[in-house]
Amino acid sequence: MSVSINKVEENKTERLKEIVNHLVQPMGKSGIGFKIWIAFLSILAIAALAMYIKQIQEGLSVTAMRDIASWGIYISNFVFLVAVSLVGSLITAILKLNKIKWATSLTRISEIIAVAAVIFALIIIVVDMGRPERLLNIFMYGRLQSPIVWDIIVVNTYLVISLLLLYLPLIPDLALLRKYKTDVPKWQSELYRILSLGWQGTDEQYKILKKSINILMVLIIPVAFAIHTVTSWLFASTLRPGWDSTIFGPYFIAGAFMVGAAAVVVAMYIFRVKYNYQCYLTDYHFNMMGKLLVLTSLIYLYFNVNEFMVPFYKMKTAESSHIKGLFSGEFSMMFWMVQILGMIIPIILLLFKKFRKPKPMMIIAVIVVIGAFFKRYLIVTPTLLHPFLPVQNYPESYHHYVPSFEEWTITLGSIAGVLLIISVFVKIFPIIPIWEVAHEEGIDNDILNK
Amino acid sequence: MKLILFLIFIIVIVLKSQAQWTIPADASQKINNVEITPKSLTVGKSIFNKMCQSCHGKKADGMGLMKSASLIADSLQLQKDGVIFYKIATGKDQMPPFQSILKEEEIWAVINYLRILVNPDSVPPAKNVKLILSGTGKGNQRKVTAMVMEKGDSAYIMQPDVDIHFYIKREFGLMRFGNDYNYTGSSGKVSAMFPTGIIGDKEGVVTIYAKIEDSFMFTETTDSIVQKWGKPIVVNNEAFDERSLWASRDKAPVWLLLVANGIILFVWLFIILVIVNIFRIKKLSKLFIK
Numbered sequence A: 001m002s003v004s005i006n007k008v009e010e011n012k013t014e015r016l017k018e019i020v021n022h023l024v025q026p027m028g029k030s031g032i033g034f035k036i037w038i039a040f041l042s043i044l045a046i047a048a049l050a051m052y053i054k055q056i057q058e059g060l061s062v063t064a065m066r067d068i069a070s071w072g073i074y075i076s077n078f079v080f081l082v083a084v085s086l087v088g089s090l091i092t093a094i095l096k097l098n099k100i101k102w103a104t105s106l107t108r109i110s111e112i113i114a115v116a117a118v119i120f121a122l123i124i125i126v127v128d129m130g131r132p133e134r135l136l137n138i139f140m141y142g143r144l145q146s147p148i149v150w151d152i153i154v155v156n157t158y159l160v161i162s163l164l165l166l167y168l169p170l171i172p173d174l175a176l177l178r179k180y181k182t183d184v185p186k187w188q189s190e191l192y193r194i195l196s197l198g199w200q201g202t203d204e205q206y207k208i209l210k211k212s213i214n215i216l217m218v219l220i221i222p223v224a225f226a227i228h229t230v231t232s233w234l235f236a237s238t239l240r241p242g243w244d245s246t247i248f249g250p251y252f253i254a255g256a257f258m259v260g261a262a263a264v265v266v267a268m269y270i271f272r273v274k275y276n277y278q279c280y281l282t283d284y285h286f287n288m289m290g291k292l293l294v295l296t297s298l299i300y301l302y303f304n305v306n307e308f309m310v311p312f313y314k315m316k317t318a319e320s321s322h323i324k325g326l327f328s329g330e331f332s333m334m335f336w337m338v339q340i341l342g343m344i345i346p347i348i349l350l351l352f353k354k355f356r357k358p359k360p361m362m363i364i365a366v367i368v369v370i371g372a373f374f375k376r377y378l379i380v381t382p383t384l385l386h387p388f389l390p391v392q393n394y395p396e397s398y399h400h401y402v403p404s405f406e407e408w409t410i411t412l413g414s415i416a417g418v419l420l421i422i423s424v425f426v427k428i429f430p431i432i433p434i435w436e437v438a439h440e441e442g443i444d445n446d447i448l449n450k
Numbered sequence B: 001m002k003l004i005l006f007l008i009f010i011i012v013i014v015l016k017s018q019a020q021w022t023i024p025a026d027a028s029q030k031i032n033n034v035e036i037t038p039k040s041l042t043v044g045k046s047i048f049n050k051m052c053q054s055c056h057g058k059k060a061d062g063m064g065l066m067k068s069a070s071l072i073a074d075s076l077q078l079q080k081d082g083v084i085f086y087k088i089a090t091g092k093d094q095m096p097p098f099q100s101i102l103k104e105e106e107i108w109a110v111i112n113y114l115r116i117l118v119n120p121d122s123v124p125p126a127k128n129v130k131l132i133l134s135g136t137g138k139g140n141q142r143k144v145t146a147m148v149m150e151k152g153d154s155a156y157i158m159q160p161d162v163d164i165h166f167y168i169k170r171e172f173g174l175m176r177f178g179n180d181y182n183y184t185g186s187s188g189k190v191s192a193m194f195p196t197g198i199i200g201d202k203e204g205v206v207t208i209y210a211k212i213e214d215s216f217m218f219t220e221t222t223d224s225i226v227q228k229w230g231k232p233i234v235v236n237n238e239a240f241d242e243r244s245l246w247a248s249r250d251k252a253p254v255w256l257l258l259v260a261n262g263i264i265l266f267v268w269l270f271i272i273l274v275i276v277n278i279f280r281i282k283k284l285s286k287l288f289i290k
Helices: A003-028 A031-056 A073-085 A085-096 A101-127 A132-141 A147-180 A186-196 A203-237 A248-274 A283-314 A317-328 A330-352 A358-384 A404-428 A434-440 A445-447 B002-018 B026-029 B038-056 B081-091 B106-118 B254-289
Strands: B131-134 B144-150 B156-158 B166-167 B172-177 B189-195 B207-212 B220-227
Touching: A003 A434, A003 A445, A003 B207, A031 A404, A073 A085, A073 A101, A073 A147, A073 A203, A073 A358, A073 A404, A085 A101, A085 A147, A085 A248, A101 A132, A101 A147, A101 A248, A101 A283, A101 A404, A101 A434, A101 B106, A132 A330, A147 A203, A147 A434, A147 B254, A203 A248, A203 A358, A203 B254, A248 A358, A248 A445, A283 A317, A283 A330, A283 A358, A317 A330, A317 A358, A317 B081, A330 A358, A434 A445, A434 B131, B026 B081, B038 B106, B081 B106, B106 B207, B131 B207, B131 B220, B144 B207
Parallel strands: none
Antiparallel strands: B131 B144, B144 B156, B144 B189, B166 B172, B166 B207, B207 B220
């Protein structure tokens, strides 16, 4: 009897070693492909930095933003990054609280995406400021009546919660890393030591850890809703055609879940192929994520119909020139590409099981993400180009907005920055939560602690 | 069949809107019956500045807020008056039709003005005159009178037939009042009623201008008077002294303070709880090792 128990235990220990090796082994190695990737991202980021220095020297006139379009691609990028970051709450909180098993191996992927995106959302806001050295004035003189101040509070709060939600589930893994990954530079093992808090895996520690994670999971949902609702209020609380809408909050959140889910699919595919994680990111995971993506897209489609159908039917004077600009005017090409390629076709395709396989889904998800970026652009700029008060004596160029080279470089650089954070993170930390996978396979704490 | 007719109809419309001007044959026969006089040129100039300049540009070179046609190029100047008249009257695409906005003689006056623009030496040079503005009357019957005179050899000579523009200074510019045209009479004087209900500064003081503008006979001249003719402005700062959404930061509404700070406190309380838990975990590890 005791022999068989020992045997089972031995098997489990073996299995744990296997899991750890599989999940930890790709971390250290960095092939030539990875180095090129990092170099590429760094070049983009440095170019963006150079352009930003230029912008500081010459002022915002290096952008294409003028009196009429005073928000441009920076702010659309901010909305995009905030939207992407919402996926952290969707997968780590909403799915996990619903006890959906397959979400376990996706939690850390989605959480690091959330953290990286939110960090750059904050940075891009400062980039959009003409006098960044006056940043502190917002905290010193900001009025609590202003949605911009709400946004600052809520985005920072979300960043803190996301960081905690990334860090806490990492603690037991860090203890495992200290044990199993010894071939690392000194600073890295030191990092593991400090961050792991000397984790021993006692029952009480697990109890505190799980309780804390539970608190955060519940807390992050309202905060996530708040961050994107308040972001939408930056627009909706003004009397502008195209922004003056009561459903802007849910409209933004639905869109955010859609682009976030798509971003996770892309990341899943890359880790699956590059790290051979076929057994953690299975076809089943992709199938389920595909269904989730269809669901979120359908909700978003529903809000889109609302958002355009009602003003289209009424065609109030100011709205009508906005709607015409989108449907058949200056922005129609981009608008219909975004709506059809970025939303309707993905929904139709993903209804078929054939397309919910990893590769086709990855391609669809990339298109959805790109579409989502331009969708944010379409929300921000066309409205600004249709001011309520008639404008006179402006140069012709003020009536159009085409982002300048500097703006594009900085925007691309910020996205490169997001990818850089994620790429570096996965080199230092396991992207699949080891202990949670182990628990799911029935490997208990005693074995983990050994 | 119907479909084909419809398509042809559409094509015709599309082609028509792209095409050149279609000018009826008899248009060029139309005779310009407005003489080129300083007076008619002044009318033409002020109409141009008011209605055409925005698109055709200050110099009528087609470089206004939008790209339009140059009106000083040969391409226009070589056209017959009647053709130009037809174009202004009926318009095309972006060029609005003016037949119901301007009187016939006004269109002719603008055309005369366009002719003079490329040939400025054909009119005598503008003269300097003296303009004096005065105000009289009370209550609803206040009026301003402008007097124009030219310095003669021994005495001032009154100038009839000068168009005067009257303005009241407002916060961001000048507000015109009086008639469209205010020509001085034989005594060199013209009057305009001061409108009622004008708001002045805190004492009700307003500044009134008389100007000779856009004239071909006289150089630009201005005179002004200051009168206590307006209603005193009432500045209402009370709205900003109360707690409200638009007040300063120390006057945020109480409900907002309660709700917003309540939410912030609630959320951060839990965040702090979690951070405390992190330290508890750390402490437990130390205990375990001991």
